Amino acid sequence: MALLDIRNLSARVEGRQILKDLSLSLNAGEVHAIMGPNGSGKSTLASVLAGRSEYEVTAGTVVFQGADLLAMQPEERARAGVFLAFQYPVEIPGVNSTYFLRAALNECRKSRGEPELAPMEFLKLVKAKSKILELDPALLNRPVNEGFSGGEKKRNEIFQMAVLEPRLAILDETDSGLDIDALQAVAAGVNKLRRPDNAALVITHYQRLLNYIVPDFVHVLVDGRIVLSGGKELALTLEARGYDWVTDQTAAVADVKS
Amino acid sequence: MTAAVDPSKDVAAPALRADPADAHQPRPTMSMAQMLAAFRDAGTDAVPGWLKQRRVAALARAVEVGFPTTSDEEWRFTPITPLLELPLHPAQPPAHRLTAGEIAPLTFGLEACRLVFVDGYFCGELSSLPAPGGDLRAVSLRAALAGGAPELEAHLTRVAGDEALVFTALNTAFFRDGALVVAAPGKAIAQPVHLLFIATAGETGAAAHVRNLIVAGAGSEVKILETYVSLSDAPHFTNTVTELVLGAEARVEHCKIQEENHRAVHIADVQARQDRGSHWTSHSVSTGAKLARHQIQTLFDGEAGVCILNGLYLARGGQLADYHTVVDHAKPRCESHEFYHGILSGNAHGVFNGKIFVRQDAQKTNAKQNNRNLLLSDDAVVNTKPQLEIFADDVKCTHGATVGQMDGEALFYLRSRGIGLEQARQMMIRAFASDVVDRIPLEPVRAHLNHKLTERFKDKP
Numbered sequence: 261m262a263l264l265d266i267r268n269l270s271a272r273v274e275g276r277q278i279l280k281d282l283s284l285s286l287n288a289g290e291v292h293a294i295m296g297p298n299g300s301g302k303s304t305l306a307s308v309l310a311g312r313s314e315y316e317v318t319a320g321t322v323v324f325q326g327a328d329l330l331a332m333q334p335e336e337r338a339r340a341g342v343f344l345a346f347q348y349p350v351e352i353p354g355v356n357s358t359y360f361l362r363a364a365l366n367e368c369r370k371s372r373g374e375p376e377l378a379p380m381e382f383l384k385l386v387k388a389k390s391k392i393l394e395l396d397p398a399l400l401n402r403p404v405n406e407g408f409s410g411g412e413k414k415r416n417e418i419f420q421m422a423v424l425e426p427r428l429a430i431l432d433e434t435d436s437g438l439d440i441d442a443l444q445a446v447a448a449g450v451n452k453l454r455r456p457d458n459a460a461l462v463i464t465h466y467q468r469l470l471n472y473i474v475p476d477f478v479h480v481l482v483d484g485r486i487v488l489s490g491g492k493e494l495a496l497t498l499e500a501r502g503y504d505w506v507t508d509q510t511a512a513v514a515d516v517k518s
Numbered sequence: 519m520t521a522a523v524d525p526s527k528d529v530a531a532p533a534l535r536a537d538p539a540d541a542h543q544p545r546p547t548m549s550m551a552q553m554l555a556a557f558r559d560a561g562t563d564a565v566p567g568w569l570k571q572r573r574v575a576a577l578a579r580a581v582e583v584g585f586p587t588t589s590d591e592e593w594r595f596t597p598i599t600p601l602l603e604l605p606l607h608p609a610q611p612p613a614h615r616l617t618a619g620e621i622a623p624l625t626f627g628l629e630a631c632r633l634v635f636v637d638g639y640f641c642g643e644l645s646s647l648p649a650p651g652g653d654l655r656a657v658s659l660r661a662a663l664a665g666g667a668p669e670l671e672a673h674l675t676r677v678a679g680d681e682a683l684v685f686t687a688l689n690t691a692f693f694r695d696g697a698l699v700v701a702a703p704g705k706a707i708a709q710p711v712h713l714l715f716i717a718t719a720g721e722t723g724a725a726a727h728v729r730n731l732i733v734a735g736a737g738s739e740v741k742i743l744e745t746y747v748s749l750s751d752a753p754h755f756t757n758t759v760t761e762l763v764l765g766a767e768a769r770v771e772h773c774k775i776q777e778e779n780h781r782a783v784h785i786a787d788v789q790a791r792q793d794r795g796s797h798w799t800s801h802s803v804s805t806g807a808k809l810a811r812h813q814i815q816t817l818f819d820g821e822a823g824v825c826i827l828n829g830l831y832l833a834r835g836g837q838l839a840d841y842h843t844v845v846d847h848a849k850p851r852c853e854s855h856e857f858y859h860g861i862l863s864g865n866a867h868g869v870f871n872g873k874i875f876v877r878q879d880a881q882k883t884n885a886k887q888n889n890r891n892l893l894l895s896d897d898a899v900v901n902t903k904p905q906l907e908i909f910a911d912d913v914k915c916t917h918g919a920t921v922g923q924m925d926g927e928a929l930f931y932l933r934s935r936g937i938g939l940e941q942a943r944q945m946m947i948r949a950f951a952s953d954v955v956d957r958i959p960l961e962p963v964r965a966h967l968n969h970k971l972t973e974r975f976k977d978k979p
Contacts, residue, residue: 310934334930335938338934343934344934350928350931352928354949355928355949360932363941403949424935
């Protein structure tokens with residue numbers, strides 16, 4: 261059984277239809293990349309999977325580990341093992357990072373029937389995980405993302421992922437706004453977290469990130485549909501020829517069909 | 519998401535909200551003459567001649583000014599109907615003696631020198647006073663008046679002498695007791711002083727006029743905590759005035775927590791006069807009372823003074839919480855920082871009015887004012903208004919006000935990590951309050967307030 265099975269998904273926001281009959285299936289142990297031009301629906305897909313309420317699903321199903329993902333609240337999805345690394349992590353003044361993350365982890369543990377972690381145990385875990393991400397531990401004494409640089413925010417997303425150990429990680433343009441050092445650090449973190457029992461959906465506009473997080477499959481999203489799928493080499497072709505090449509190709513295919 | 523508010527406009531039209539239970543019929547209300555008759559002989563006995571004179575003058579002033587109505591600019595959004603509907607009468611000495619065990623939960627476990635007042639009456643056996651002859655004097659005002667404490671004639675009723683504030687005038691006329699706290703010059707007082715005011719609220723309309731005077735000698739340091747609680751839910755009235763005199767370079771942290779029952783009326787005036795280089799921090803938290811009005815004022819009477827005014831008001835249901843602040847930059851090179859945060863739910867009403875005067879020779883003034891409001895319901899109302907009157911030309915003055923709902927993006931972020939909606943909301947509420955709460959220098963008080971915030975917003979707000 262696939263870990264995540266998206267079938268004929270259509271979704272709209274503010275009255276605009278963004279996703280149109282999208283189907284995609286991920287197995288445990290796989291990394292899938294979703295590429296596509298601006299406005300093609302990449303971030304909408306991430307938002308719909310995470311459960312953002314502004315996005316309305318108009319058709320289709322999403323089954324995650326055998327359960328109906330779309331019927332779950334955002335927190336239930338997280339507890340079931342879905343993690344969204346935000347494109348623009350929000351700053352939350354007044355909410356301490358460590359306190360927040362411990363509360364989050366304990367909610368996830370509770371839902372799996374595991375005991376909550378006491379503060380000392382949690383700090384040990386945090387110490388170990390922050391090493392993987394080379395994250396300055398001082399950041400964790402600050403309010404969530406407050407005053408973090410762009411790179412620190414993205415690193416913090418992957419750090420949270422390391423602590424929460426999701427089954428499915430969705431990285432929404434995690435590479436945007438990162439310099440090459442930060443990009444490498446973030447990618448290295450993601451790679452260290454790869455396991456046979458989890459999967460990742462890496463959403464990106466550029467091929468650059470995929471040099472470091474090597475995907476098993478690459479899908480090209482155009483106008484709310486997956487128009488092309490292939491192996492990791494597809495990313496390189498796209499980088500060389502641009503998205504216009506895909507658009508032209510699919511237009512040609514559509515012409516032939518009609 | 520918070521929206522910036524045009525400070526020249528009120529945020530919403532005022533809505534006069536009556537408690538649904540009271541809505542069906544108007545009740546008779548008390549006139550000023552009835553009020554004066556009810557309190558004529560309460561607590562005004564056995565005072566020195568100078569105070570008698572000031573009482574007479576204050577009474578005359580109260581009669582002249584009369585009770586405020588909503589056509590009075592200072593009370594435009596704050597109808598005092600809940601007060602005037604009460605059968606007001608002087609609170610009687612408590613029939614039942616409280617025990618140390620009963621008041622223990624009201625002390626937050628704070629190690630402090632403590633003066634306990636029950637229904638406005640000083641309660642010596644529950645209090646722990648500092649040893650006489652030390653750097654700190656803390657006694658009941660009545661004892662101090664009887665003993666002829668030298669600070670009284672110089673300062674009492676002099677700091678809060680602006681009798682345009684009719685409730686302050688009434689307090690001057692009728693106060694029975696309160697505390698006198700004096701920190702000796704040059705001394706840093708390690709133990710905080712806790713003034714605990716308990717209303718047993720045994721009967722509807724019991725009223726206590728409480729008066730405190732805090733004198734911090736030049737170069738002294740002292741922390742004062744004033745708390746107000748009710749032990750039952752009968753509507754009662756507290757009219758409290760605290761005067762603070764800060765000598766040159768003195769540092770005072772003053773923390774006032776109002777947690778009276780939700781039918782009470784609490785009217786408070788906290789006024790400071792700051793000498794050169796003094797540093798006053800006021801923390802004021804208001805969670806109780808049906809109608810709570812707080813006047814907080816300081817006068818910079820010497821150069822280079824600093825005041826930090828923090829405030830947090832929580833109002834729900836038909837509660838009204840009102841903060842009126844006045845910072846008078848009468849001297850050059852003083853700094854004032856105001857941070858007032860309101861959290862409103864149900865059909866609660868919040869009012870903030872912040873006045874800053876910068877007098878003509880108060881050059882190099884630095885004045886900041888900030889009022890933020892978090893609305894948890896569609897029916898809550900806030901009226902916020904800054905009022906800056908600047909007559910000097912080399913000054914920095916800023917002000918800002920926001921009224922908004924909970925940040926949906928932040929809420930989603932917390933939920934996306936597995937935190938449930940209710941817990942996420944609570945985290946956000948606490949975060950909003952923490953700007954104010956975290957500045958309070960007494961850890962047990964912070965812990966109490968954090969616990970209170972959690973309890974208060976546990977269920978649907």
